[in-house]
Amino acid sequence: MKMRCAVLxxxxxxxxxxxxxxxxxxxxxxxxPGPGEVLVKIRVAGLCHSELSVINGDRPRVxxxxxxxxxxxxxxxxxxxVADLAVGDHVVTVFVPSCGSxxxxxxxxxxxxxxxxxxxxxxxxxxxxxxxHAGAEMLNHHLGVSCVAExxxxxxxxxxxxxxxxxxxxxxxxxxxxxxxxxxxxxxxxIKAVDTIAIVGLGGVGLSALLAALAAGARRVVAxxxxxxxxxxxxxxxxxxxxxxxxxxxxxxxLEAAGGAVDFGYDTAGVLAAFESAYKLTRRGGMTITSGxxxxxxxxxxxxxxxxxxxxxxxxxxxxSGVPAVDIPRYIxxxxxxxxxxxxxxxxxxxxxxxxxxxxxxxxGAGLRDCIVMD
Ligand SMILES: [Zn+2]
Ligand SMILES: [Zn+2]
Numbered sequence: 001m002k003m004r005c006a007v008l009x010x011x012x013x014x015x016x017x018x019x020x021x022x023x024x025x026x027x028x029x030x031x032x033p034g035p036g037e038v039l040v041k042i043r044v045a046g047l048c049h050s051e052l053s054v055i056n057g058d059r060p061r062v063x064x065x066x067x068x069x070x071x072x073x074x075x076x077x078x079x080x081x082v083a084d085l086a087v088g089d090h091v092v093t094v095f096v097p098s099c100g101s102x103x104x105x106x107x108x109x110x111x112x113x114x115x116x117x118x119x120x121x122x123x124x125x126x127x128x129x130x131x132x133h134a135g136a137e138m139l140n141h142h143l144g145v146s147c148v149a150e151x152x153x154x155x156x157x158x159x160x161x162x163x164x165x166x167x168x169x170x171x172x173x174x175x176x177x178x179x180x181x182x183x184x185x186x187x188x189x190x191i192k193a194v195d196t197i198a199i200v201g202l203g204g205v206g207l208s209a210l211l212a213a214l215a216a217g218a219r220r221v222v223a224x225x226x227x228x229x230x231x232x233x234x235x236x237x238x239x240x241x242x243x244x245x246x247x248x249x250x251x252x253x254x255l256e257a258a259g260g261a262v263d264f265g266y267d268t269a270g271v272l273a274a275f276e277s278a279y280k281l282t283r284r285g286g287m288t289i290t291s292g293x294x295x296x297x298x299x300x301x302x303x304x305x306x307x308x309x310x311x312x313x314x315x316x317x318x319x320x321s322g323v324p325a326v327d328i329p330r331y332i333x334x335x336x337x338x339x340x341x342x343x344x345x346x347x348x349x350x351x352x353x354x355x356x357x358x359x360x361x362x363x364x365g366a367g368l369r370d371c372i373v374m375d
Contacts, residue, residue, distance in 0.1 A: 181208030183320015
C-alpha cells in the first residue's frame with residue numbers, strides 16, 4: 001500500500017530543524033505484513049529524545065531511516081500465523097522486539113534480546129526483512145517500529161495490546177516514556193517507601209520516573225531540571241525538592257539543595273553533566289542509574305577506590321529493565337487507579353507535516369511529551 005511516512009536521510013544537519021528539514025515526509029510503499037507481523041494504523045506517535053539523538057548524530061543509525069518508535073494505533077491486518085493479535089486490537093509499540101527464545105529473553109530480560117538488538121542495529125524487523133521502500137530504494141525501520149507514519153508493519157514482538165479503553169495520546173506514552181522511566185525506578189531501583197531518589201532531567205522518561213517514585217511512596221524525591229515550568233510541575237506532582245542545576249556552584253550546594261545524598265541517583269537526560277549530578281547525589285552504598293543515551297564516545301571517569309570503599313553501584317536501564325508485555329498493562333492499571341497520573345506528561349500535538357517543528361520543540365527542552373497526531 002502507499003502511505004506517508006517521515007524519513008531521515010542525513011544525520012547531523014543543524015538545528016533549527018524547521019529550516020534544515022532533516023526529516024522528509026514522503027509517500028512510500030509499505031508491504032503487507034509477513035509471518036508474525038501486523039499492519040498497524042498509527043494514531044499517535046510520541047516524540048522521544050532518542051529520535052533527536054539519531055537526527056543530531058549522537059546515536060548513529062543506518063540511513064535512510066523511517067523515524068519513530070513510540071506510538072499507539074490499531075491493528076488493521078494480521079500476517080500469516082499471527083494468533084495473539086487480531087484486527088481491531090489497540091496496541092502500543094515497544095522499541096526492542098523480543099524473540100522470546102534467546103538466553104536474555106529466557107532469563108526474563110527481553111530488553112537485551114539478541115536477535116532484537118541485531119534487527120534494530122541493521123534497521124530491519126525482527127524477522128530480518130524490511131517492509132518499507134520508496135521506488136527501488138529500501139528504507140530502514142527505526143527500532144523495529146517506524147511509526148511517524150500513517151501505517152506501520154511491525155513484528156507482533158514489537159507491540160503490546162492495550163487491554164482497556166484508553167485514548168491513543170495516553171496509550172502512546174506507555175510504549176517508551178513510561179515503560180523506560182517507571183521501569184527504571186520499579187524494576188532497576190526496586191524502590192521502597194523508605195528510599196530516597198534524585199531524578200536528573202524531567203523529560204517524558206524523567207517525569208515518569210518521578211511519578212513511579214511517588215507511587216512507590218519514596219520518602220524523598222528530588223527533581224533536578226533547568227526548565228522552570230517542569231520544576232513547577234514536579235513540585236505540584238509531589239517532588240519534595242526541586243533544583244535548578246544552573247544555579248548550583250559546588251557539590252556541597254547540590255547536596256544541600258537535595259536535602260542530602262540519596263539512595264538512588266537517576267540520570268535520564270543523556271548528557272555527561274546529568275550523569276555526574278546523579279552520581280554526586282548518590283549516597284555511599286547507593287546506586288546510580290542511567291537511561292540516558294549520550295554520544296557513544298561520552299565517557300565518565302570515576303575513582304575505583306571510591307566504588308569499592310563506598311560500595312557504590314552503577315547501573316544502566318534499557319526498556320525499563322522489565323518485560324514490556326507484563327509491565328505495560330500493570331502501569332496502565334496504576335494510571336487508571338490514579339496512582340501514576342501520566343496524563344500530566346502530555347505536551348504539544350503536531351501534524352505529520354510539522355514533524356521538524358515538533359523536533360525543534362523537543363530540542364528546546366521546554367516541552368513535555370510532544371507527539372504527532374495522524375489524521
Ligand atoms: Zn523513546
Ligand atoms: Zn530474544
